[in-house]
Amino acid sequence: MEFLRKLFSSGDFMPHGYCYLWQPALIWLHVVSDTLIALAYFSIPLTLIYFVRKRRDVPFNWVFVCFGVFILTCGATHAMEVWTLWHATYWLSGAVKGVTALASVPTAILLVGLIPKALAIPSPEALRVEIAERKRTQEDLRKAKDELERRVEERTSELRKINADLLAEIVQRNLAEEELRRSEDRMRSLVETVKDYAIFGLDPSGRVVSWNVGAEHIKGYDAKEIMGQHFSRFYPPERLLINQPEMQLRVAAAEGRFEEDGWRVRKDGSRFWANVVITALRDRDGNLLGFSKITRDLTERKRAEEALRESEEQLRLAQKASGSGVWDWNPRTGVVSWSEEHSRIFGVAPDQRDRPWKSFLQLVHAEDRTRLQSEANSALKPGGELDVEYRISRADGQVRWVVSKGRTHCGDGDEPVRMIGLTQDITERKQLEQALLKTQTELAHLSRVMTMGELTSSIAHEVNQPLAAVVMNGDACLRWLAAEPPNLNKVRESLASIIQQAARAGEVITRIRALAKKATPQKTALRIDELIFEVIGLVGGELAKHHVFLETELESGLPVVFGDRVQLEQVILNLIANGIEAMSTVTGRLRDLSIATKTTEGRQILISVRDCGSGLAPELIDHVFEAFFTTKQAGIGLGLSISRTIVETHGGRLWATANPAHGATFQFTLPLAAGAAA
């Protein structure tokens, strides 16, 4: 303890500064120099430690540690130099120097011993030279090796290529040989197995040298029996007589080839129609080796051709007989082709079978062109059908009626490619139809007039009623005027009634005139209930006379029908008159007559007239519509027959059924006008 205390005390010594007489400049020179030295010495060991830690491979690195310690202590002595300037701890500074000495002396001794070893360490330059030398040698070696390898590789690949080429050539050759063989096989089997062609070879003299299946098939000989035989046996006798086989060979030899269609004979003696080609075979020098002969059996084709010809002839005859011509219209080219009969119908030269559509239209009656064109256009669609009647104006001045019916044929894309059909002259039919229509109209009129004749007194009653009202209202009117004072309100009322009733009488007369008039039927849009009420207006008297109670069950808002007003009123009038007549003998029950209308599902209006009269015997139901069939004493039996004709010309149907209890129901249908709402 004492030692330590002595060590760190200054004792009686003076600080070192005194030695420098505290001259600031000197003091500071020492302080700064010693401090910098100390700092530099302290930093060196740190650097060394860092070096040693990083380069563990450096030999003798303990030397660096010794140096480190030595320098560190040296640094400490300098630091002490600064300290002792003001603090006279000279024991301490001496101790530090002592430590320095202890560190430095062994280091110096060790270093001496180390020098020879250190000198033995080669210099970096020498090392670099040596390394470079080695590298070069190595490079040269590598280059030599690469060169060698490259040459080996080159050689090897040449060999490989040669090998591959060889192999490929072998394969190619094999394939070619195989192909050739196959091709030959194919050819042979083709020739041998073709059944539809007789292919055989002849020697220059005409003897058979080869024979295929087709030949066997067509001619009937097998190869064995025909080889070496002369080919003339295939010809029918009449051809042999004129030496045809020889001639044909000669032609083939001279021209290289001979072809003909002609009769040949089979082994069994039967004949067939053949196409024959004889070809001369020559070697390179032009010497005749023989002939190849190819024969085809055309019997079927010839038969088909004949059948077609026959069928065409039949069609032509059928067209002529039926007066219908065939036409074929191609809408893309706009060309119409037609048959001879078609030309005849249109009165044009029979050889002009094709003509443009426009030129065809010129033959159509001017009034019918637009209609025909639009009908044809609307039929031009998949599944489209044409059925149109029109007139044609022929060059000879005749106007004739024709009907054309056709069907559209379409291509793959559903586009119409042609329309084929028939055209028939229906002029006579049209004339008959018109004559029939005229007769029917006249008959209908006759029947109508007769019916009205039977109803005269009732119809008179219908006029009489309003007239009676007119007369009475007139009388009353005069009285109202004569009254004191005149009752003008009543006068006005009476006059209004007079005008109304006079008009009513006028209407009845108009209706009677319409029914009695003989007019060509004219079809207009009609409301069926309107017609019914007009007829009821005429038969009201007849109903009352026979004490018939009339009920109407008319469906409201019935669509319009298309027809002739007078004729349809006639039908209704006939049915009502029949109903009244049927009930004339009824006693003991009410005489009810019912008229009903309704629409049916098939776009039709059904009008029924039901009576409760004597009814219809089942065996009579089928006869009541026959002309001149009547159960009445006075009737001539035309009413129902004409009614049925009228309904049918309107596209409807009239029939009768017996009622379960009493009487019969007569009903008829009328198709709704096109476009009328159901």
Add this chain to the structure above:
Amino acid sequence: MTVEPTVFVIDDDKAVRLAIKNVLESVGLRAEAFASGREFLKSERADAPGCLVLDVRLPGASGLDFQNELAAAKVEIPIIFITGHGDIPMSVQAMKAGAVDFLTKPFRDQDLLDAVQRAMERDRLRRELQTEVMEARKRFNTLTPREREVMELVNAGLLNKQIASQLGTSETTAKIHRGQVMRKMQVQSVPDLVRMAERLGIPSQKC
């Protein structure tokens, strides 16, 4: 309801029945129009003198059928038929069934009015008669059985003495009964009583 004479018009033709009504009204008659007999029967009618103007041709039941129907229902009203041309046989039948008149259309107003006048007169008379009968019956109903016997005997023309002998009473009693009968029946003389008995349908007995 007023007891004013009324003409009932039945015709299914509206124009005609209104025209007839118009004519009748123009002469100050009261008229009602119906489209059918059924409608007429259903209506509430005043019990007034009147007549029926009926169209022979009616739908359903005819005018003649309706006439029979009325008779069966004991509706007594004079009927004037209106007919068209050619309905003569029907008219004859109607007259036989008691129709008072028939007119053929078209007819003049005067013909109609005359016919109506006649029919009304007839109805008035019928009604008068009917009223008298009703009155007589009412009075008759007040008689006692004995008085009724006495009335029958008086009606038969018997004298008081004969009545007393018939009834087995005194002549005085018979005389008193007779006096009661005359008083109750409100008659002054025997001939009056006899006329009343006739209306009542009491047969006059002769001894």
